[in-house]
Amino acid sequence: FPSPPPPPSSRIRSRLAGRGSGFGPSSSRGGTDDDRDPGKKSVGGGGKRRRTRSETSVGFLGELSEREGWRGGSKSSSSSSSSSSPSLVLDRFGFPPPTEEEVFPPLSNDVVRVPVDGREYDRAYVVSAISRHLGVNLDAFDDSGRSVHVEGGGEEDDGRTTTARWSLRMIHVDPPIFLVEDFLTASECESLSSFVDDDDDDDKRVRRIPSPTFSSSSSSSVAVSRRTSTTWFCRYDAVPALLAKARRLLGVDLNRMEEPQVVRYRPGEEFTWHYDEVPRSGLSNGGQRLATLLVYLNDLGKDRGGGTAFRDLLGMEFEDGDGEGRPRRGRLVVTPRKGTALLFFPAYQDGTPDERTLHRGEAALDDKTIAQIWIHEGSYRAGTPEGNRQSCAMDGVEYEARRLGFS
Numbered sequence: 001f002p003s004p005p006p007p008p009s010s011r012i013r014s015r016l017a018g019r020g021s022g023f024g025p026s027s028s029r030g031g032t033d034d035d036r037d038p039g040k041k042s043v044g045g046g047g048k049r050r051r052t053r054s055e056t057s058v059g060f061l062g063e064l065s066e067r068e069g070w071r072g073g074s075k076s077s078s079s080s081s082s083s084s085s086p087s088l089v090l091d092r093f094g095f096p097p098p099t100e101e102e103v104f105p106p107l108s109n110d111v112v113r114v115p116v117d118g119r120e121y122d123r124a125y126v127v128s129a130i131s132r133h134l135g136v137n138l139d140a141f142d143d144s145g146r147s148v149h150v151e152g153g154g155e156e157d158d159g160r161t162t163t164a165r166w167s168l169r170m171i172h173v174d175p176p177i178f179l180v181e182d183f184l185t186a187s188e189c190e191s192l193s194s195f196v197d198d199d200d201d202d203d204k205r206v207r208r209i210p211s212p213t214f215s216s217s218s219s220s221s222v223a224v225s226r227r228t229s230t231t232w233f234c235r236y237d238a239v240p241a242l243l244a245k246a247r248r249l250l251g252v253d254l255n256r257m258e259e260p261q262v263v264r265y266r267p268g269e270e271f272t273w274h275y276d277e278v279p280r281s282g283l284s285n286g287g288q289r290l291a292t293l294l295v296y297l298n299d300l301g302k303d304r305g306g307g308t309a310f311r312d313l314l315g316m317e318f319e320d321g322d323g324e325g326r327p328r329r330g331r332l333v334v335t336p337r338k339g340t341a342l343l344f345f346p347a348y349q350d351g352t353p354d355e356r357t358l359h360r361g362e363a364a365l366d367d368k369t370i371a372q373i374w375i376h377e378g379s380y381r382a383g384t385p386e387g388n389r390q391s392c393a394m395d396g397v398e399y400e401a402r403r404l405g406f407s
């Protein structure tokens with residue numbers, strides 16, 4: 001088995017498929033490059049910056065997006081039908097809409113990206129990989145990346161308990177990206193999936209957000225990120241176990257958590273390339289999103305699509321299940337496995353967006369359901385469903401934390 005990867009101090013600069021000279025969009029990224037700490041660039045900022053024509057259109061799109069409520073996350077929804085024929089649509093200044101390449105220009109070659117080399121968990125390496133991001137509460141894990149807790153013990157289990165394990169795996173080093181295997185139990189996945197019911201709009205625990213359709217005269221029809229799934233916003237007090245586990249994994253208070261969301265993709269539905277960061281106009285509510293915690297609620301077969309893909313990052317796939325076979329490199333794509341959590345960081349700890357985390361939810365041949373929680377820099381004021389407050393969930397979360405042996 002390959003020896004542990006070199007420490008980040010000797011990080012290699014991966015020469016990935018960088019073409020062109022574009023840099024991440026500015027006004028849609030919550031700050032100009034000048035706002036950023038130049039010292040950060042060697043790791044994630046993307047090096048020197050030039051203004052390009054495409055950046056102008058990106059900036060314009062960013063402003064449009066902010067005005068029209070477009071967001072990089074699930075709250076934003078634009079139907080594919082309203083934005084799928086851009087060649088016919090000119091914006092209000094008579095320009096054609098920007099292309100995907102212009103909005104999300106390829107990263108330049110000198111942007112650092114460090115893929116993983118092996119599968120072994122190395123605590124010291126993980127510690128340094130997460131040093132500039134929100135990271136993981138490593139106190140919950142032992143030196144082999146395992147975390148043991150109790151499952152069951154509730155009324156529905158007749159008090160019976162079993163021992164459960166989370167396995168933490170780092171699947172990308174810089175930017176850091178993790179999987180937590182067995183984060184949710186099968187029955188937790190099923191109960192979260194059961195919120196997703198088209199026929200029950202009276203369920204007060206959730207609010208379904210239909211994808212808004214912008215009128216064709218609206219300039220937002222140029223929006224390039226397209227999401228065709230359906231999102232249910234959950235009351236915090238309806239999902240105490242999910243919150244207790246998120247709090248344990250990340251070591252953050254509930255008040256920094258956005259409304260938990262369950263998202264369902266029907267076959268063929270997708271969320272195209274996007275960043276999860278909040279646009280500038282949204283930053284007054286809790287600041288930037290520092291972490292995306294996404295839990296797959298069902299399995300998707302290997303060739304059934306539905307993966308979460310990171311456009312600019314490389315992943316490693318082993319030919320056999322045990323990591324003994326020869327690894328194959330390719331774009332980092334996470335295949336949904338029921339109960340597994342994917343954790344990544346749309347921005348650095350200081351709120352600077354990390355442009356390397358551009359990603360998409362690929363279309364699948366089968367239904368795909370996920371649960372998501374975003375962690376903000378500060379206190380987040382929830383809005384949906386009406387009256388939804390983190391404080392209402394406190395008792396339930398403490399109860400779950402005790403049941404799980406977290407406190």
Ligand SMILES: O=C(O)CCC(=O)C(=O)O
Nearest residue numbers: 073074271307308360361
């Ligand atoms: O569905 C996925 O795999 C990704 C979803 C996502 O990126 C998002 O909701 O922001």
Ligand SMILES: [Fe+2]
Nearest residue numbers: 073275276359
């Ligand atoms: Fe996303």
